[in-house]
Amino acid sequence: AQTVTQSQPEMSVQEAETVTLSCTYDTSESDYYLFWYKQPPSRQMILVIRQEAYKQQNATENRFSVNFQKAAKSFSLKISDSQLGDAAMYFCAYRSAGNNDMRFGAGTRLTVKP
């Protein structure tokens, strides 16, 4: 079964600085998707960014970008110019192209210091 590991339970960053959140996954499949979700105190899950495994180019969404290393099964999230509103739990997720089962990591709590 696929597993997703986030090794950093908590991270902290100074406002306007850059922070990188780590994620690794285990799979034997070649076709899959990876995601980063943000969960603020309101608890609602918000899609931040996604990456298709067949794409070599790293996905970017404004201040959010990923470093996707397929061979190493690594998918880190970089947040540039951190803002106070970025403070939240961040979840890495994996989904096989062949089914609807999304697997999530345990999450990283990000604190942004003013």
Next chain:
Amino acid sequence: NAGVTQTPKFQVLKTGQSMTLQCAQDMNHNSMYWYRQDPGMGLRLIYYSASEGTTDKGEVPNGYNVSRLNKREFSLRLESAAPSQTSVYFCASSEAGRWYEQYFGPGTRLTVT
């Protein structure tokens, strides 16, 4: 456009009681999902419905039943609640062809004593 709504927001049950969590979406999405979130763990898929009239088990289906009432609504039922089912429950939906992008509801915090 409310997105995905869930009721109730909070619920306390006694062991053995039953209840139904309601979920509705107004985005005309085909697929809907139920997850649970426990402390220190990521979301785990309980059941999903790829389209109206179909439901499938996810990673942790035991102790739950679901009903896809129509395209908008997808309910989760606990027939005989157990303390191990204390969790936060999230409903999500996605449109056909964009199943990789799931929209989540605000969650229901359930406590079973």
